[in-house]
Amino acid sequence: MWYIAKRELYDNFNSLRFALATVLLLGLMLTNAVVHLHEHPKRIQKYNASINESLTDLTSRADNLYTLAQEGPGLLYKKPSTLRFCADGGEPFLPNVVGGAFLWSISGGLRGFWRLNYPSTTPNLTDIRPNVTKVDWAFIIGYVLSLIAILFTFDTVSGERERGTLRLILANPIPRHTVLIGKFLGALISVGIPLALAVLMNLLVISTSSAVQIGADAWGRLGIIFFIAILYASLFLALGLLVSARVSRSAVSLVILLLIWVTFVVFVPSTLASIAGGFSSPMSTDELWQRRGELYAKRWERYDAYFAERVERSKEIQFKGEHVIAEAEEQERVNEEHLAQQIAQVKFARGTTRISPIAISQHLFESFAGTGFERHLQFLENTKTHARQFRKFIADTDSGDPESSHIIGIREGMSEKPVNPAAIPKFEDTLSLSKDFNAAAVDLLLLTLFVIVLLSGAYLAFVRVEV
Amino acid sequence: MLKTLIRRELLDNLMTFRFAAVLLITLLLVVVNTVVLTQDYEQRLESYNDSVKRHRQDLRNSKTYSTAYLFIDRAPNPLSIFNVGLDKRLGNYIGIYHGFMPTLWDARMHGTDNPFIAFFSSIDIVFVFEVILSLMGLIFAYDAIAGERERGTLRLILAQPIGRGQILLAKYISAMACLLVPLILSLLFALLLLTRSIPLSTADFLRIAGIVLTSFAYLSLFYLIGLLISVATPRTGTALMLAMFVWGFLILVYPNLIRVTVNPGGDIQARVKTAHNQIQQIIDEYERERQKFLENEGIAGETSEFSKALGFYHQADVNPVTLTTYIENMSVISEIRPDFEKYVPVAKRYYNFVLPLATRTVEKAWRIRKQALDEIYVRQARMDRILLKLSPVGIYDDATQAWAGTDLLGLRDFFEAAQRYRKIIIDYLYAKDAFSSREWFVADKGAVDWSTLPQFTFERSDVRTNAKRALPDMFLLLICNLVLFMAIVLIFIKSEV
Numbered sequence: 010m011w012y013i014a015k016r017e018l019y020d021n022f023n024s025l026r027f028a029l030a031t032v033l034l035l036g037l038m039l040t041n042a043v044v045h046l047h048e049h050p051k052r053i054q055k056y057n058a059s060i061n062e063s064l065t066d067l068t069s070r071a072d073n074l075y076t077l078a079q080e081g082p083g084l085l086y087k088k089p090s091t092l093r094f095c096a097d098g099g100e101p102f103l104p105n106v107v108g109g110a111f112l113w114s115i116s117g118g119l120r121g122f123w124r125l126n127y128p129s130t131t132p133n134l135t136d137i138r139p140n141v142t143k144v145d146w147a148f149i150i151g152y153v154l155s156l157i158a159i160l161f162t163f164d165t166v167s168g169e170r171e172r173g174t175l176r177l178i179l180a181n182p183i184p185r186h187t188v189l190i191g192k193f194l195g196a197l198i199s200v201g202i203p204l205a206l207a208v209l210m211n212l213l214v215i216s217t218s219s220a221v222q223i224g225a226d227a228w229g230r231l232g233i234i235f236f237i238a239i240l241y242a243s244l245f246l247a248l249g250l251l252v253s254a255r256v257s258r259s260a261v262s263l264v265i266l267l268l269i270w271v272t273f274v275v276f277v278p279s280t281l282a283s284i285a286g287g288f289s290s291p292m293s294t295d296e297l298w299q300r301r302g303e304l305y306a307k308r309w310e311r312y313d314a315y316f317a318e319r320v321e322r323s324k325e326i327q328f329k330g331e332h333v334i335a336e337a338e339e340q341e342r343v344n345e346e347h348l349a350q351q352i353a354q355v356k357f358a359r360g361t362t363r364i365s366p367i368a369i370s371q372h373l374f375e376s377f378a379g380t381g382f383e384r385h386l387q388f389l390e391n392t393k394t395h396a397r398q399f400r401k402f403i404a405d406t407d408s409g410d411p412e413s414s415h416i417i418g419i420r421e422g423m424s425e426k427p428v429n430p431a432a433i434p435k436f437e438d439t440l441s442l443s444k445d446f447n448a449a450a451v452d453l454l455l456l457t458l459f460v461i462v463l464l465s466g467a468y469l470a471f472v473r474v475e476v
Numbered sequence: 477m478l479k480t481l482i483r484r485e486l487l488d489n490l491m492t493f494r495f496a497a498v499l500l501i502t503l504l505l506v507v508v509n510t511v512v513l514t515q516d517y518e519q520r521l522e523s524y525n526d527s528v529k530r531h532r533q534d535l536r537n538s539k540t541y542s543t544a545y546l547f548i549d550r551a552p553n554p555l556s557i558f559n560v561g562l563d564k565r566l567g568n569y570i571g572i573y574h575g576f577m578p579t580l581w582d583a584r585m586h587g588t589d590n591p592f593i594a595f596f597s598s599i600d601i602v603f604v605f606e607v608i609l610s611l612m613g614l615i616f617a618y619d620a621i622a623g624e625r626e627r628g629t630l631r632l633i634l635a636q637p638i639g640r641g642q643i644l645l646a647k648y649i650s651a652m653a654c655l656l657v658p659l660i661l662s663l664l665f666a667l668l669l670l671t672r673s674i675p676l677s678t679a680d681f682l683r684i685a686g687i688v689l690t691s692f693a694y695l696s697l698f699y700l701i702g703l704l705i706s707v708a709t710p711r712t713g714t715a716l717m718l719a720m721f722v723w724g725f726l727i728l729v730y731p732n733l734i735r736v737t738v739n740p741g742g743d744i745q746a747r748v749k750t751a752h753n754q755i756q757q758i759i760d761e762y763e764r765e766r767q768k769f770l771e772n773e774g775i776a777g778e779t780s781e782f783s784k785a786l787g788f789y790h791q792a793d794v795n796p797v798t799l800t801t802y803i804e805n806m807s808v809i810s811e812i813r814p815d816f817e818k819y820v821p822v823a824k825r826y827y828n829f830v831l832p833l834a835t836r837t838v839e840k841a842w843r844i845r846k847q848a849l850d851e852i853y854v855r856q857a858r859m860d861r862i863l864l865k866l867s868p869v870g871i872y873d874d875a876t877q878a879w880a881g882t883d884l885l886g887l888r889d890f891f892e893a894a895q896r897y898r899k900i901i902i903d904y905l906y907a908k909d910a911f912s913s914r915e916w917f918v919a920d921k922g923a924v925d926w927s928t929l930p931q932f933t934f935e936r937s938d939v940r941t942n943a944k945r946a947l948p949d950m951f952l953l954l955i956c957n958l959v960l961f962m963a964i965v966l967i968f969i970k971s972e973v
Contacts, residue, residue: 025714029721037729044736099595129591134567135581135798137857137884139864139873140597141732148732156724160717168713263716264494264615268501275607276505282596283512291590351590358596382595 010191013178017195021161027199030157034207037149042214044144045094050220052089059086059106068430074410075423077433078403081109081123085395087388088438090379091227094215095234096371097143098381104128107392111337122333122418124341125396127348127389129294146211147374150204150238151367155245155274158200159266162249164259165192166471171259175474189250189471193464196246201239208235226442230377237377240456241370245270247463254470277365285361291350297343304339308332330418348389355382366459369452376449379440383448388438395436402434477638478646485650489616498612499658505604506662510669513557513600518673520552520564527569527586535926539919541910542806542827546572548897548932550583550890553882554674558687559602559873561882570894572932574902575803575834577842578894580887581849582800601666602876605691606869609659610698610727614719616651617702619712621968626712641965648699648961655695663688682939686879686946693953694872698723700960707967726867734863744852748799751848755794755801755841762803762837763792769829773822785816786823786917792834794841799848801841803834807917820914828912835902857884865949868956875949881936885945893934900930 021027063083070077087105104127111123142148169175178188212231215221223231249266256262292300312332320328359382362368375381407413407424416422489495531547538544549569556563567583576582624630633643667684670676676684702719709715775782787809794801805827812820864870877883908928910916915924 026717026721029717033721033725033729040733040736102595134565134583134585135853136565137562137580137853138735138860139731139857139870140565141735144729144732144736152728153724156720156728160720164713260619260712260716261493263720264497267611267615267720268497271607271611272501272505276509276599276604279596279599280505280508280512282593283516283598286590286593286596287512287515351592354590355592355595358593362596382592 010183010187010194013183013188013191014195014198017165017192018199021195021199026157026160027203030160030200031203031206033153034149034157034203035210037144037153038146038207038211039214041094041144041146041149042211045215046218046221049089049091049093052093056086056089059084064435067433067435071430071433072427073425074403074406074428075420075425077428078407078417078423079120079122080111082395082399082433082436084108085392085436086438087385088440090384090440091221091223092230092234092378093380094145094211095231095378096147096374096380097145098147098375098378098384100380101133103382103385107389109396119329119333119419122337124337125344125392127344129351145374146208146234146238146378147371149207150241150374151370152274154200154204154238154242155367156270157203158196158242158245159249159263159270161200162196162246163253163263163266165196165250166253166474167256167259167262168253170257170474185472185474186468189254189468193243193246193250193467196249197239197243200242200246204238204242205235208238230379230442234374234377237370237373237453237456240460241366244366244456244460244463247460247467250467251463251470254467254474273365274367278362278368278371281361281364282358285358286354289350289354289357291354292347297347300343301340304343305336308336308339326414326416326419326422330416330422333418352386363452363455366456369456369459372452373449373456376445376452379445383445384440387440387444391438392436395434398434402432406432477636478642481633481638481643481646482650485647486653489651489654494615495654495657498608498615499661502604502608502612502658502662503665505608506601507665507669509599509601509604510557510666513598514670514673516598517552517554517557523586524549524551524568531569535929538926539810539923540807541905541913541916541924543808544924544926546901546929548572548894549586551934553880553886553936554670554676555680555683555880556600556882557670557674558600558684559876559880559882560598560600561877561880562884562887563882564598566887570891572894572898572901573804574831574898574905575805575838577801577838577845578891578898579845579849580891581798581853583891601663602687602691602873605659605694606872607727609655609691609695610723610868612655612658613695613698613700614702614705614723616655617699618706618715618719620647620651620703621706622709622712622715623706625710640969644703644961644965644968648696648703651699652692652696655699656692659688659691659695679939683879683881683942686939686943687876690872690875690879690946690950690953693950693957694868697868697953697957697960700957700964704960704964704967707964707971727869730867731864731869734860747848747852748797751799751844752794752796754844755799758837758841758844759792759794759801759803762833765833766830769826773826775819775822775826781816782819782822785812785819792837799845801838801845803838805830805834809918811920812918823917824912824914827916831911831916854884865952868953871949871952871956875946875953878946878949879942881942883945886937886942889937890934894932897930897932904928904930 063086066083067077070080085107089100089105093100106128108126108128109123110126111121164171166175169178179185212223216223248269249262252266252269253259253262256265315328316325359368359372363372372381372383376383404417406428407417408415410424410426412426413424414422527549531545531549534545534547547569550567552568553563566580567585569586570578570583572578619626621630624633634640663684701722702715705718705722706712706715709718786807789806789808790804792803807823861870861874865874874883878885880886881889905911910924914921
């Protein structure tokens with residue numbers, strides 16, 4: 010088996026395709042590294058600046074617990090991933106901030122309490138430059154490496170048959186599956202070497218710069234990403250072997266492979282997603298505003314009805330506080346519902362694209378690089394957790410003040426003492442590998458399944474090959 | 477003899493597996509994507525109609541001139557199904573206001589129910605062609621000469637009394653005839669599906685014909701690239717491999733690299749800043765003149781009784797990124813208290829003075845802004861486009877965008893129309909003496925009658941303009957074709973059998 014693999018390797022190393030593939034991958038990875046070094050420090054700088062601004066803002070409100078509670082924790086920023094060069098994941102398009110909106114006045118001298126408000130996306134309406142895909146690892150591996158894998162395997166079996174050497178090999182006392190595995194391993198190594206070279210150079214360039222630091226956790230993630238890349242490449246190698254074993258001429262084999270590749274890699278993801286997206290229609294922005302308006306109006310009707318009669322002063326404050334809090338909660342719930350419907354639509358569309366291996370690999374790269382849609386959901390989850398923490402902090406601090414009448418939501422009912430700025434919970438966006446792994450497990454299994462199915466297909470085809 | 481050769485080649489090509497496979501894939505992809513795109517277009521059209529209705533309603537509900545919001549909408553272009561270009565990306569509605577110059581950098585977007593769905597890039601028919609036609613051209617060409625050489629039939633043909641150029645011509649003609657089948661057939665299917673739900677005008681059909689013509693030139697270019705490789709390499713295997721690497725580079729890699737190579741430099745920020753300062757100066761001057769007027773009339777000050785009586789809202793601002801200049805003058809009141817009635821003549825004088833001043837100021841700022849925007853955004857986009865043209869994909873994309881009218885120029889037409897409409901509205905306001913009327917700021921003695929307001933209409937540029945815009949790129953494609961063909965003939969003549 011190793012003998013066959015070695016022979017394949019020597020064959021490949023001397024070929025034009027090996028040289029071309031190496032040059033192409035090296036060039037792309039180098040470009041990727043240079044661009045990352047150019048862009049990432051700016052991104053980090055911007056993030057730090059925004060965080061500091063948000064923090065100063067928060068401290069400025071700390072002199073009064075009521076103001077702090079009413080105006081909320083300010084803007085919560087998404088932390089840019091160090092591994093953004095692995096997968097861009099449409100990050101420029103996703104919002105990087107969740108805001109807490111509050112109303113200056115909800116009439117009657119009352120002020121609205123803050124609620125989480127999700128900006129939808131940040132489409133750049135002024136961009137008139139041509140549309141391009143970001144050259145990240147996901148692109149290089151997803152498109153270029155898969156094409157290279159096909160170009161390395163399309164003639165493995167059919168080429169040998171054409172040249173007549175297949176007879177020679179099979180005449181030796183080696184079982185056919187050993188031959189096949191040897192060929193597979195040979196191809197895998199000869200695709201893996203240019204990739205490993207390119208990846209190493211990319212990481213070398215990135216890690217030598219002091220501006221971009223990759224932590225131990227990130228190195229682990231990079232390892233997983235490399236493993237996924239190899240798995241993804243072996244999928245296409247197996248496909249190449251399968252077609253090559255079934256088809257008598259290598260030219261025909263390449264044509265079939267290319268057409269399969271174009272369909273599944275280039276077209277299926279976007280087309281399927283567009284079709285799947287059409288199945289559900291989430292709440293539109295107009296609808297959202299309408300629902301919010303209705304809820305708001307209803308809440309005020311109740312308010313007016315309550316005050317139509319004479320009420321005791323203490324009860325009045327109690328009611329007003331409840332009114333303010335309920336208003337904020339209600340609005341937040343509608344916001345969340347709106348967001349959840351949008352997310353469900355995107356999730357469904359993403360799910361259907363899993364037919365295409367490139368979509369699976371894209372999802373995996375995004376999960377492990379900490380970018381993209383799943384990561385965005387994690388960020389949203391983090392902001393929700395923080396909102397809960399913040400509200401708990403307000404309630405706790407308020408209950409610690411003996412002068413307050415502990416009615417959250419209204420100035421008269423709350424403590425107005427200054428708060429220690431250091432004690433306020435600060436939002437820090439975190440990335441957790443275990444959560445990523447859960448999201449990625451299905452994709453990883455699916456990818457492995459594809460590889461196994463295709464490899465066994467190739468085995469069956471090869472066993473039945475007539476020489 | 478040429479005829480015999482063409483017939484032989486034609487039969488050879490038509491009976492192959494690759495022909496069937498290519499035909500099937502092209503048909504499938506074009507049909508499926510057409511269905512998806514048509515649905516998408518209908519959705520956009522619906523949202524456009526809704527938006528037009530809503531904006532009309534909003535205008536009818538406004539009682540005074542100063543609080544009226546006049547918006548115009550950009551209809552989706554039906555040919556965006558072929559090449560979406562900038563049609564879906566730029567804003568599709570914009571305000572018309574005397575103190576604001578509408579440009580494509582200020583338009584806003586309606587009608588995206590779930591903006592997250594834009595994650596998934598949409599595929600238009602030209603994109604399908606970009607990928608598939610180029611692949612087809614190469615797949616048909618790689619063994620045209622190399623294959624015959626391997627099989628030894630090249631000697632046989634060359635032994636006949638026929639020129640080498642003619643052999644190439646025969647191969648070219650027959651292969652192109654074959655390749656046209658999937659192109660035309662899939663387009664016919666697409667048109668069949670399209671016209672069922674989207675009415676197309678004669679001009680649109682002519683534009684589509686232009687797109688087909690460009691596609692043909694693009695296809696031919698890739699066939700010739702394949703032929704060149706086939707002539708220059710001795711073995712089909714090598715030829716195919718090389719062809720695929722060339723394809724991967726031209727289609728996949730290069731177009732995505734251009735934005736990396738021309739990175740916007742730091743001087744852009746400086747350019748924006750200088751323009752911003754210049755415009756700020758113009759606004760300051762406007763502000764000074766306004767204050768002078770207020771002082772002369774003895775009604776200066778934000779908290780003055782005059783200001784309170786009329787519920788003034790005034791804002792003059794320039795956006796530091798897009799340089800949008802905006803001067804707003806309005807009164808937010810439903811009636812004038814009887815004891816403030818004495819201010820009405822002053823208010824009329826004020827508005828009559830300040831509104832033409834604001835109009836002039838904004839127009840003056842626009843001259844600076846236009847230049848800055850051209851230098852910052854348009855030049856960069858043009859640079860990208862030129863670099864993109866080093867790959868045939870870029871030329872093809874440009875030409876088809878120009879035909880479809882979804883390129884920058886096509887979209888600019890709309891915003892120029894919007895600017896003209898602004899002028900018409902201002903003239904209309906002058907004609908009605910609206911600036912010095914009571915209805916400008918208060919509606920207690922009769923609301924504004926909007927029925928005589930000129931309507932906005934926008935016609936896409938005529939076919940001749942589209943053709944004029946597409947012609948340079950088509951010419952470029954043609955030249956590339958000719959040069960390649962000549963190179964192939966030269967190499968073939970010198971090659972040994």
